[in-house]
Amino acid sequence: MPLDLDARFPREHLAFWPSPIHPLKRLSDRLGVEVWAKRDDIASGLAFGGNKIRKLEWLAADALRQGCDTLVSIGNIQSNHTRQVAAVAARLGMRCRLVQEEWTKWDDPAYGTVGNILLSRLMGAETLLEGEGYSTAVKETWTRALDQVRREGGKPYAIPAGASDHPLGGLGYAHFADELALQEKDQGFVFDTVITATCTGSTQGGMVAGFRAQDTGRRLIGIDTACDAAMTRKAVTKIARATAELIGVTRAIRDEDVVIDDRFAGPDYGLPDDATIAAIRTAARLEGMLTDPVYEGKSMAGLIAMAENGEFAKGARVLYVHLGGAPVLSAYHNAFAG
Ligand code: PLP
Numbered sequence: 001m002p003l004d005l006d007a008r009f010p011r012e013h014l015a016f017w018p019s020p021i022h023p024l025k026r027l028s029d030r031l032g033v034e035v036w037a038k039r040d041d042i043a044s045g046l047a048f049g050g051n052k053i054r055k056l057e058w059l060a061a062d063a064l065r066q067g068c069d070t071l072v073s074i075g076n077i078q079s080n081h082t083r084q085v086a087a088v089a090a091r092l093g094m095r096c097r098l099v100q101e102e103w104t105k106w107d108d109p110a111y112g113t114v115g116n117i118l119l120s121r122l123m124g125a126e127t128l129l130e131g132e133g134y135s136t137a138v139k140e141t142w143t144r145a146l147d148q149v150r151r152e153g154g155k156p157y158a159i160p161a162g163a164s165d166h167p168l169g170g171l172g173y174a175h176f177a178d179e180l181a182l183q184e185k186d187q188g189f190v191f192d193t194v195i196t197a198t199c200t201g202s203t204q205g206g207m208v209a210g211f212r213a214q215d216t217g218r219r220l221i222g223i224d225t226a227c228d229a230a231m232t233r234k235a236v237t238k239i240a241r242a243t244a245e246l247i248g249v250t251r252a253i254r255d256e257d258v259v260i261d262d263r264f265a266g267p268d269y270g271l272p273d274d275a276t277i278a279a280i281r282t283a284a285r286l287e288g289m290l291t292d293p294v295y296e297g298k299s300m301a302g303l304i305a306m307a308e309n310g311e312f313a314k315g316a317r318v319l320y321v322h323l324g325g326a327p328v329l330s331a332y333h334n335a336f337a338g
Contacts, residue, residue, distance in 0.1 A: 003213055003247055005175045009168070010061035014088060015044035015053050018179045021187070024320070026286040031307035034317045036191070037289065038180065041296075041324040047087035047119055050080050050324020051203050055163040055172035056088050062168055063094070068157035070095040070149045074142040076103035076270060077129065078294070078328050081162050081200075083116040086125035096124065097149060097156075099141045101131035104270025104294075108334055115331035134226060134269045136165060136200055136235045162200025164235065170206035170243030177210025180319075190216045191319040193312060197299035198222030198232055198260065199269075203323060205239030208257050212240075213249045221306075222260045223299040227269050229262035236260065264302040270294050272335055275301040280336075292325035293332045 005011075020042070024035045044053040063071065071089045075082040075098070082098040089096035098120060104111075112129065120127055131141035138160070149156040163169050184190050194211075198204040204222040211220055224232045240253045266273040272280075272293035279301035283289045291297045303320055312318055 001213060002178045002181070003174060003210060005171060005178070005247060008247075009058060009171060010065060011057045012060040012064065012092070014046055014057050014060065014091065015049065017043065018183055019043035021183050021319070024287050024289070027283065030282075030286060031304065033307045033312050035303065035307075035320060036317065037320045037322050039322050041322045041326065046091060047083055047123060048324065048327045050084055051173075052081045052084035052163055053088070054176065055169060055202060055206075056084060056159075058168045058171040059157070059159060059163055059166060060088050060092060063157035064092065066155075066157065068094070068155045070097060070154045070156045071159055072097045072142070072146050072149055072156045073159040074099040074101065074139055074145075074161050076101060076134070077112055078104070078116050078270070078331050080116055080325050080328065082125070083120045083327065085159055086120040086123040089125065090123045095154065097126045097128065097145050099128050099131060099139070099145050101133070101139070101141065103132070103134040104268070106270065106331070108331070110333070111331050115328045119327060136161065136231060162202060164200035164202035164205070164239060167242070167246065169202035170209055170239045171247070173203050173206025174210035174243050174247055176207060177214060181214060189317060191218055192316040193219045193221060194319045194321060195221050195223065195299055195303050196321045197225050197295040197323055198236060199225045199295065201232065201235030201239045204258070205236045206243055208236065208240035208253060209243040209247065209249055212244060212251050212253055212257060220259060221302075222258070223302040224260050224262045224265045225269065225295045225298050227265040227267070229260050229265070233258055233260045261302055264298045264305065266298060272297060272332070275305065277335055279304050289322070290326040290329065291322070292328045293335055294328060295325045296322060
């Protein structure tokens with residue numbers, strides 16, 4: 001049964017849906033497994049897009065309904081999420097204040113000036129470089145930024161890291177399940193396995209809720225990128241259950257519905273290992289498809305390793321969900337030296 005979320009929750013359209021699906025033919029030949037990509041990275045004209053645009057459609061509608069005038073969010077210095085919040089604010093004619101914490105110790109002076117943060121500033125967002133350390137907890141730096149907007153007479157709309165720990169955070173990727181089901185109907189088959197990068201949790205959490213309303217028996221595998229699989233699991237499970245309740249999925253979300261693979265997270269959040277860099281090169285050179293060292297390069301490394309280890313059944317069709325992130329590449333230029 002389709003969830004039909006458009007009819008039930010206000011949504012601001014910010015992208016060109018459905019995001020395209022296409023086969024990765026040369027990668028499939030290399031791996032001996034049929035791999036397709038669903039391209040959430042190229043579905044929006046807003047500042048190079050990405051998975052946050054899909055989520056923010058529902059939060060933006062809520063912000064407008066409440067009469068807010070400033071979007072306030074938080075992320076890493078090189079956050080894709082905050083760049084997308086800046087783009088949405090620009091599109092809606094709102095102000096934008098972003099707390100950019102140091103979640104990664106990346107030793108390059110360009111890290112604080114190029115890539116995502118450059119784009120956020122270009123779009124008029126105010127960027128506050130304070131705080132450090134990745135966590136899905138509510139940060140004091142963010143609540144202070146919200147208070148500051150209020151003191152200045154503005155009406156802030158609070159968007160947590162990754163637009164995840166928010167009552168509407170899971171709607172975008174629950175809706176993704178309906179979108180994918182229609183595309184599968186057109187194609188005439190269902191994907192056996194869906195691979196997604198996972199971190200703050202509402203991408204995978206929304207999918208878990210949306211897929212639970214379907215009857216496909218597909219596997220959804222989240223590749224942890226936070227380098228803290230227990231924290232990621234907790235976040236995904238919480239969001240999956242809250243979203244399922246919000247949208248009226250009657251089947252319970254079981255612990256086994258949340259599959260987190262912790263083998264490809266690298267040494268830490270934001271730090272690639274050799275397999276991440278090799279996977280980024282493979283996707284670029286075989287498919288002209290750009291992935292990044294923080295998220296999508298890790299999920300691509302996971303997909304490649306699983307294929308090489310024979311972890312996909314014979315004849316399986318695997319869907320790689322591309323969630324964006326390539327605008328960060330220039331900040332990691334020295335990872336590709338040599
Ligand atoms: N991929 C990219 C490119 C991202 O920017 C993010 C954001 O954190 C993720 C994957 C992970 O998504 P989520 O934070 O919803 O788990």
